[in-house]
Amino acid sequence: MSRTRADSGRPELLDAGQEERVRVVLAFGGVPYADLQDGVQQVRLRLLERLEGGGEPPRNVSAWAAVVASNLARDWHRSVRRRRRLEERLSALRTVVGEGDGGEEACVRALAVARALERLPDVQRQVVVLRFHADLSVRQIAGELGVPEGTVKSRLHAAVRSLRAVLHEVEAV
Amino acid sequence: MTVEHKDNGAARESGSRSVEDPLMYVLTDEPVPEEKVRDAAFMRDYRAADEDVALLRADLERIGQALCRESAAQDVDGGRTVIPAGVTSRVRRRWALVVAAAVVASAGVVIAGEVRGGGQGEGNPPGAALTEVGQLACAEVVAEGTVVDTEPAGDSVKVTLEVDRYYKPDRGERTYSFSAPQREAESWVGSRLLVLVPQPESGSASVFREGEQAPPGAAADEPADALAWGRGFVAKWLGESLDKPCPADH
Numbered sequence: 001m002s003r004t005r006a007d008s009g010r011p012e013l014l015d016a017g018q019e020e021r022v023r024v025v026l027a028f029g030g031v032p033y034a035d036l037q038d039g040v041q042q043v044r045l046r047l048l049e050r051l052e053g054g055g056e057p058p059r060n061v062s063a064w065a066a067v068v069a070s071n072l073a074r075d076w077h078r079s080v081r082r083r084r085r086l087e088e089r090l091s092a093l094r095t096v097v098g099e100g101d102g103g104e105e106a107c108v109r110a111l112a113v114a115r116a117l118e119r120l121p122d123v124q125r126q127v128v129v130l131r132f133h134a135d136l137s138v139r140q141i142a143g144e145l146g147v148p149e150g151t152v153k154s155r156l157h158a159a160v161r162s163l164r165a166v167l168h169e170v171e172a173v
Numbered sequence: 174m175t176v177e178h179k180d181n182g183a184a185r186e187s188g189s190r191s192v193e194d195p196l197m198y199v200l201t202d203e204p205v206p207e208e209k210v211r212d213a214a215f216m217r218d219y220r221a222a223d224e225d226v227a228l229l230r231a232d233l234e235r236i237g238q239a240l241c242r243e244s245a246a247q248d249v250d251g252g253r254t255v256i257p258a259g260v261t262s263r264v265r266r267r268w269a270l271v272v273a274a275a276v277v278a279s280a281g282v283v284i285a286g287e288v289r290g291g292g293q294g295e296g297n298p299p300g301a302a303l304t305e306v307g308q309l310a311c312a313e314v315v316a317e318g319t320v321v322d323t324e325p326a327g328d329s330v331k332v333t334l335e336v337d338r339y340y341k342p343d344r345g346e347r348t349y350s351f352s353a354p355q356r357e358a359e360s361w362v363g364s365r366l367l368v369l370v371p372q373p374e375s376g377s378a379s380v381f382r383e384g385e386q387a388p389p390g391a392a393a394d395e396p397a398d399a400l401a402w403g404r405g406f407v408a409k410w411l412g413e414s415l416d417k418p419c420p421a422d423h
Contacts, residue, residue, distance in 0.1 A: 027240035028233075106235065113232040131200070132230050133237055138201050156200050164196075164225045 013044045018062050021134055022069040028117070028129040029073020039076070043068050066134035067144035070126045109170045116166040124159035127152055195219035199226050305406065308369070308379075309414035315340040315407055316349055317367040317400075323359045330358035334368065340407055341415070351378050367403040372419060381406075 014022065019040055026039040043065050051057060058064035117125055126145075130136045138156070142149040195218040198205050209215050309315065318336035325331075329352045339345045351370045353361075354377045366382040381403025387396060396402045 024237040024240065028237065033240075106231075109228070110232045110235045110239075113229065114236050117236070129233070132226075132233050153197065153201065157194070157197055160196060160200060160226065160229065163229050164222075167225055167228055 013047050014040075014061070014065055018065050021062065022065050025066050025069040025129055025134060026073050026076075028125070028133065029070055029076065029122075030118075031073050031076050035076070039069065039072055042072055060140070063134070063136050063140050063144055066130055066136065067141070070130055070134075071145075074122045074126060109167065112166050112170050113163060116163050120159050120162060124155045124162075127155045128159045128163070131156055196222040196226075199223050305410040306414045306417055307420055309341070309407070309410050310417040311371050311419035312341055312369045312414075313372045314342070314345070314349065314351070314370040315368070315411065316345065316370075317404070318349070318365070320361045320364045320366065321348065323362055325356075325359065326352065329354050330356065332358050332361060332368075334366070340411055353378055353380060365400060367400055367407065369403075369407075379403075 022040050022043050023036050026036050027033070031039050046068055047058075047061070047065070117128070120128070127141055130141050131138070136144070138149055138152050142152045145152070195215055197203075198209075198219060199222045205216075205219060209219075316334060316336045317338045317340070318334040320332055321335045322333040323330050324333075331350055332353045333348055333350045336345060336347060336349050351368055358380075361382065364382050364384070366380050368381075369379040371378070381399045383398060383400040385399035387399050387402035396405060
């Protein structure tokens, strides 16, 4: 049977929900599936280094992990060429994207949004994912990224304006 | 969806867009001041922005699920599921749970209540006296795929499945054969099903076949289709079962 908290002698650094969120944030950042687990391990490692280096545990581990993951994804782009663009990956999963409410229309819209998301500057995509997927507040994002709240707001606003334009285009078709 | 209110396109990386913008109120969750609430044009654009952001949130959720489910789409490669090297067994368990959870998300399944047994099994499913977790803990293989061959074997039928998802263990051969007790299994070629095969000497396989009715006793708000119901069952209980031993006295 698998190792657990009890027999590993160390509590899990990230719980299942946090790990899942990290995976999604990495995936949104364009980290290929094959590298997602490496990404999760790197987030764990950074947390471990922080703790074992005598640093304070993050006040909000979920927020901290999501932001570290989003930064990691950006760094990943710089060192590793994306093997498959987000849109291509999602197109290959068209059936999956089309499941759930909304059917084909929602599928088309989601793919259009994915395409637009892909075109956003990294810093804008990062705040969109942190705000809407990781559900962090503007203040939390600013605090974790170390940038002024105004910067987060303007990045978020510019990104959402672009994404809204896509929604309007899809609706007009 | 409408155009933004008083959008002067002046967003600046270094500055803060005016909070007067309806979209900004939506993005920041800041309360709309009373004087703005009385501004019909402002509120129209605020509501439009709110609707659009809700749509974007839904799309992001959908995209995120799809990206996570990429594992399911890619998991069979040359007859072996692909798990990155060095992944711990705990992660493997989590992976199985993610796949199962993704399936349940797509099916919109909510499972509740007592065990009701499994699909097409002969009489009660293996471990009918077990809890849901117990049934899965005692399962040697849980897999989903399409029947590509059936062959009579004494009183039973050898069913060969072309597997596209292994739930337990998290990997396996591209094809998997199991014994089904009922003769009608001979006609299953082409059927899509989920099978729960108990450990040796622990009973017969439970089959959840697409197009069949969900097991008797399924709640009204549960899927009527046996396969969808079976997926929900697996999604609900598999993760918990992976840490549990099969009860010795079942």
